[in-house]
Amino acid sequence: MSDSYSRNGDITPNGTANASNPSLVPNNGVPSVIRKKLMGYVGFANLPNQVHRKSVRKGFQFTAMVVGESGLGKSTLINTLFNTTLYPPKEPLPPAAERPKTVAIESIGADIEENGVRLHLTVVDTPGFGDFVNNDDSWKPIVENIESRFDSYLEQENRVNRLKVVDNRVHACLYFIQPTGHSLKEIDIEFMRRLHTKVNLIPVIAKADTMTEEEVADFKERILSDIAHHNIHIFQAPTYDNEDEETIAEAEEIASKIPFAVVGSDKVVVTPDGREVRGRAYPWGVVEVDNEEHCDFVKLRQMLVRTYMEELREHTNDILYENWRTEKLVSMGVAQDSTVFKEINPAARMQEERVLHEAKLAKMEAEMKMVFQQKVQEKEAKLKQSEEELYARHKEMKDALEKQRADLEEKKKKIESGRPITPDKATTGRRKGFLRT
Ligand SMILES: Nc1nc2c(ncn2[C@@H]2O[C@H](COP(=O)(O)OP(=O)(O)OP(=O)(O)O)[C@@H](O)[C@H]2O)c(=O)[nH]1
Numbered sequence: 001m002s003d004s005y006s007r008n009g010d011i012t013p014n015g016t017a018n019a020s021n022p023s024l025v026p027n028n029g030v031p032s033v034i035r036k037k038l039m040g041y042v043g044f045a046n047l048p049n050q051v052h053r054k055s056v057r058k059g060f061q062f063t064a065m066v067v068g069e070s071g072l073g074k075s076t077l078i079n080t081l082f083n084t085t086l087y088p089p090k091e092p093l094p095p096a097a098e099r100p101k102t103v104a105i106e107s108i109g110a111d112i113e114e115n116g117v118r119l120h121l122t123v124v125d126t127p128g129f130g131d132f133v134n135n136d137d138s139w140k141p142i143v144e145n146i147e148s149r150f151d152s153y154l155e156q157e158n159r160v161n162r163l164k165v166v167d168n169r170v171h172a173c174l175y176f177i178q179p180t181g182h183s184l185k186e187i188d189i190e191f192m193r194r195l196h197t198k199v200n201l202i203p204v205i206a207k208a209d210t211m212t213e214e215e216v217a218d219f220k221e222r223i224l225s226d227i228a229h230h231n232i233h234i235f236q237a238p239t240y241d242n243e244d245e246e247t248i249a250e251a252e253e254i255a256s257k258i259p260f261a262v263v264g265s266d267k268v269v270v271t272p273d274g275r276e277v278r279g280r281a282y283p284w285g286v287v288e289v290d291n292e293e294h295c296d297f298v299k300l301r302q303m304l305v306r307t308y309m310e311e312l313r314e315h316t317n318d319i320l321y322e323n324w325r326t327e328k329l330v331s332m333g334v335a336q337d338s339t340v341f342k343e344i345n346p347a348a349r350m351q352e353e354r355v356l357h358e359a360k361l362a363k364m365e366a367e368m369k370m371v372f373q374q375k376v377q378e379k380e381a382k383l384k385q386s387e388e389e390l391y392a393r394h395k396e397m398k399d400a401l402e403k404q405r406a407d408l409e410e411k412k413k414k415i416e417s418g419r420p421i422t423p424d425k426a427t428t429g430r431r432k433g434f435l436r437t
Pocket of ligand 1: 069070075127128206207208209210264265280
């Protein structure tokens with residue numbers, strides 16, 4: 001079967017491979033992707049359906065946090081977003097003196113189902129935020145709550161049995177900005193600055209029906225410039241290279257509406273032309289929640305629920321939680337083992353190989369030096385020994401000559417004094433040799 005394919009999967013007329021395939025050109029040693037066309041149905045096109053079936057069976061967990069001053073319409077918007085009365089109608093607020101003096105954190109959980117898909121939704125409310133005379137530390141209990149959720153996840157990850165990990169981490173934080181029409185307040189900036197590395201921030205302009213279209217546009221511009229000025233990172237809908245134009249256009253359109261100017265209402269009203277819509281009725285007309293010309297509610301729902309809920313969960317897990325976890329473990333003195341990354345980082349691997357090679361060369365050089373020194377020492381020792389031997393022989397010969405000279409001196413003296421010279425035993429004695437001949 002494979003004989004009739006080229007490496008890029010094109011079937012050539014004569015059944016041979018297409019050698020001019022650019023995908024085979026080595027790319028700095030990194031193997032290129034080889035594309036294959038199939039001759040028949042294999043079955044992996046069903047993978048998305050498998051994932052879908054499994055996910056539907058398991059259901060989904062999503063935790064959204066709502067932060068903003070009292071009365072900005074947080075509960076109403078959550079009810080409107082998930083089309084349910086998650087928050088029952090509220091009692092009027094007690095007098096200021098009787099209200100708690102700190103920001104409280106309250107969660108409401110609900111299992112909701114749409115077309116057979118189950119979602120366990122948790123909404124974390126933060127009553128009291130921004131409601132005090134001094135709101136300097138309003139962000140603190142919220143950061144602590146987000147971090148304690150990370151802590152609980154880390155603790156579950158570190159357990160021996162990790163089969164039942166419950167993800168209570170906050171996946172998105174809707175931050176409600178008061179529709180003042182000016183720019184961000186100190187408390188807004190402080191909150192976003194403290195939270196943007198820990199949670200996916202989605203800023204919304206509350207009760208946008210209280211402003212005109214132009215006021216909303218100007219306000220958005222000022223908010224965005226404040227956000228950019230303070231280097232605050234807000235969640236952006238991601239786009240991928242291989243996505244179709246429609247998806248990219250949708251992501252761009254959603255991004256263009258941030259901060260979302262929203263209107264919330266869980267009531268159905270009748271429009272002048274007789275339609276029943278979710279909205280707010282005014283003497284001058286009806287503001288429709290689900291009408292994109294009236295507000296950005298639809299785009300917010302698209303971002304939070306319809307299109308990017310999974311991206312929000314993924315970004316929380318892969319980036320925000322991962323960064324927090326790294327910082328936490330480093331602060332606890334747990335060091336990162338860099339060798340873990342050597343397989344996935346070719347540059348680091350090459351560097352490591354170079355260091356090893358250099359070390360090997362240095363070792364060889366040291367060994368050669370040692371052998372050389374040893375040989376020199378041996379040669380020196382031999383030379384010294386033969387020098388000593390020569391010296392000894394020289395001394396011996398010198399002594400012998402001295403003795404000979406002394407003997408001759410004595411003979412000479414005797415001759416001069418007229419005494420007969422006693423022949424030397426060695427020279428006068430009869431030699432056996434003479435007698436025999
Ligand atoms: N004009 C207008 N009013 C709204 C909007 N959303 C909610 N409201 C009204 O504002 C009031 C407060 O709304 P809530 O949803 O209770 O506000 P909240 O932010 O949850 O208030 P707290 O629970 O006190 O923090 C209610 O009377 C709502 O009907 C909106 O988009 N526009």
